[in-house]
Amino acid sequence: MDIGFIGLGEMGSAMAGNALKAGHTVRVWNRSAGRTKALAEQGASIVDTPEQAFSGEAVFSMLADDAALRAVLIDGGLLKQAPKGLVHVNMATISAAFSAELTALHAQHGVAYVAAPVLGRPDVAAAGKLNILAAGASDAIDRVQPVFDAIGQKTWRVGDTPQHANVLKLAANFMLASAIETFGEAAALVSGHGIDAHAFLDIITSTLFPGPVYQGYGTMIAERRYEPALFKARLGLKDVRLAMAAADAVDTPLPVASLLRDNLIDAVAHGGGDKDFAVLGEVAARRAGR
């Protein structure tokens, strides 16, 4: 396919790279030069304006947050000048409300809008093993499926209402955050009793909670080592806030999320914003005076 790619952070550049490897033609644009050089070496054509990237058969965006996307897409006029019939696939984790707003705006400008946030951190993106949660018009998703196949290990089609994909992504991240928090508290409890947190981790990951989440974050907490960050606490906090906003929209109390928010703020207030999400475990330990 002939695609554009906007937003080349760690996640975006890994995705664009995998699209290139799969033989797609990729025009990339990024606000800062940053990672464009490496992609150029992989065969991407670097374009000077977002408009040049926002063209072809489809354009993928992976910007930091609502504000960044709004700046370039709406305030910057990108959407207004887009060629009719283009498919815009937004893979970033944005708010459900903004995703709904984008759905209406794209329809207005004759551009197909697909929300396709992903599960997986940069290492998973680099390996092309992301899980993609895609929602939007079925035919639009069909058209970009070849790129999804290059980027992810599986595409979960979750209906034709784009923001549903965003809600699902936020709900998943909320569960992730809760698992980290809970292991952190449990680790503080067992180590308070003089039990090695690794022993506890070994038991629970071998019995109740298999899989990489508890194993990975649990190990960081048991070792009290939060750097290098695979996923920053600051970003985790952003996602918890978005989950709370999505809950606000449907009058749903989310008490675990509220607690996560406060604890992540505690982490940030103690200099942990750029540490790994697992730093929630450090909050639990600190509150116990350890």
Add this chain to the structure above:
Amino acid sequence: MDIGFIGLGEMGSAMAGNALKAGHTVRVWNRSAGRTKALAEQGASIVDTPEQAFSGEAVFSMLADDAALRAVLIDGGLLKQAPKGLVHVNMATISAAFSAELTALHAQHGVAYVAAPVLGRPDVAAAGKLNILAAGASDAIDRVQPVFDAIGQKTWRVGDTPQHANVLKLAANFMLASAIETFGEAAALVSGHGIDAHAFLDIITSTLFPGPVYQGYGTMIAERRYEPALFKARLGLKDVRLAMAAADAVDTPLPVASLLRDNLIDAVAHGGGDKDFAVLGEVAARRAGR
């Protein structure tokens, strides 16, 4: 081995049955006649007093809670008259503090004390697939290992301080409760947006959270079906309270546990005490007015 077994609820009778199947000689005693008949048919000898069961090479107990064990073991004088050198294996989920008290009392009476709470519900117990968390004197555990092998799929030796096994069990159940609560909240969030909770469950169990816990409890929540109870909310609440008590002992805040306690009380107040632990999901839905 020649063993006694005290406490024949669903868990206890399944364990005793597996010990019998493995060829051990088992004397069983229960306050009420209840399940003794079935065990007698399997070859157990039914004894009339707890003293007759509290003899042989080792005795296993699986009573409901601290109070039940205290009543028969201490107030009832069972421990005082126990033959020296006997090994008492307490498999029930009791408080860490009582376990520590029992450690001292057993030492005083020349009885070896092993704390060996288990992970697994009655169906797992029936299949002989429990995970046993055992702590106490190494040689005492060695002696009862043949029975553990009949009862469980694996024995986790977690040191020589008996209450450590109890703390680990409580920490594990706390994590279980949090996973249920969090999925319940997430399900309320996604279904509030008109997304089928089954679809969400399918995604997260295929990606972040494999394994039977999220799958099993998640299905009950997605179906909003909380009966028959595999593990009652009332018992889950008991365990959360014990985890909080264990945290009290080492000055460790456990905010997720606090929240679980309140929500489980909410469940009980709405008639859910005898429903499955998954009923936490119903609390989340009810709070959202659904």
Add this chain to the structure above:
Amino acid sequence: MDIGFIGLGEMGSAMAGNALKAGHTVRVWNRSAGRTKALAEQGASIVDTPEQAFSGEAVFSMLADDAALRAVLIDGGLLKQAPKGLVHVNMATISAAFSAELTALHAQHGVAYVAAPVLGRPDVAAAGKLNILAAGASDAIDRVQPVFDAIGQKTWRVGDTPQHANVLKLAANFMLASAIETFGEAAALVSGHGIDAHAFLDIITSTLFPGPVYQGYGTMIAERRYEPALFKARLGLKDVRLAMAAADAVDTPLPVASLLRDNLIDAVAHGGGDKDFAVLGEVAARRAGR
């Protein structure tokens, strides 16, 4: 003074009325005709456009929220065309962040900006007994003090940084919400034990907690009567959210606010959004199954 008044809800019209009574010349504008008639009878001149009200010596605004003020003031171009040297006194409860943004914007347009949110409900406003928290340039506050004297019983000058007044107002409302919540929980506790909540209320308001807040909200809770609403739960939720946003800005966990937010959402989800703020007590009772 010659003043304009924008936003004539229950609060705004009571304030404007008191300004009239004190002899000030008042031009009023409201989006809907609503309460303008009564004010006209009191001597106000009704103007057709917000621009006509946004003139004279000072203009007071009391709009519903950030969005309403942004719509008329910024998007509607009101600020741009304002006469240089005008003082704009914003008495509404808006976010601290928006207040900071307004400070910069007003400076840019040569308009003095005073943030002056108030403590007190409509009945207090009608009586001219509000407490006014005013922040901004000292000379600007001096100029509008005669109007403050007509509207409130006391003006608290809280410095020259306008958003400080907003933060203080939000912190006060947060404390109010917590007092209601806590009495609601305590009432559920004592009535669960068969004790009349009125008896409890009588004791605490005569000892620890004198003053109208506990008395007023406590009586509604003890009577389980939440209508008519003196201050709607929906507005209380808005303010709690603004307090949380203000806390976000300075990385401050606010766990009681988090809990209030969830309980107010619970209230709204059960049809209580337009009931009195005291409906938090009903959430506490409902969660206890009563």
Add this chain to the structure above:
Amino acid sequence: MDIGFIGLGEMGSAMAGNALKAGHTVRVWNRSAGRTKALAEQGASIVDTPEQAFSGEAVFSMLADDAALRAVLIDGGLLKQAPKGLVHVNMATISAAFSAELTALHAQHGVAYVAAPVLGRPDVAAAGKLNILAAGASDAIDRVQPVFDAIGQKTWRVGDTPQHANVLKLAANFMLASAIETFGEAAALVSGHGIDAHAFLDIITSTLFPGPVYQGYGTMIAERRYEPALFKARLGLKDVRLAMAAADAVDTPLPVASLLRDNLIDAVAHGGGDKDFAVLGEVAARRAGR
């Protein structure tokens, strides 16, 4: 009256002193010699055994907690040997459950039992200005009213079910704790914005929250000065736990209490157990990294 007094901590000795001043005959007993000397100088007769104090027309007890009272009253056999017709007035803050147990036990031994916990710290006790919450048989309370009049400024008769007085006392202390916590959080919020917490305190105590509670605890928090302790955080935590236990008994969620418990544990874990209850404000500040 001819009365006995058991338990001479700061509160107890102040009460006994006021009974003496009012002309009552007081026999005092304390486990340690401690404060008996000062009371002897005031005219009390010091007795060697609790039995000698547990006699006369009425006996008042003010021991530290359930365990201390249980040890002397039940385990020590004091109640069994008590003269029939004696009135026992227990003024300590004990659990509602133990108070109910004591009601039954006293009835069994022909001793009248009055639960009469008090509102007020040692300075208030010394001034004879306590508020006494009294429950029990009306004629028993009538008989001891002259002593209550010497000890307190007012006796609140709250019915004939003794534990109701305990529930009310716990509910009041719970509200107190929440007021402190909430002001602590609000102070962290405003000071995060660079606003002096004293200014905030001045506003709210002059408007929404008059009275000594907010003023007293608020000043300590605004000054971040938590010593000397007028009421220790450790004791506050004890009372919050008792409130939670009382809520457990009637299946009532008490989420604010849960949060207070965690924050008080945090305080204790950071060496604040013997600091003033106001140290909750320090937890809020610390969590914000200040």
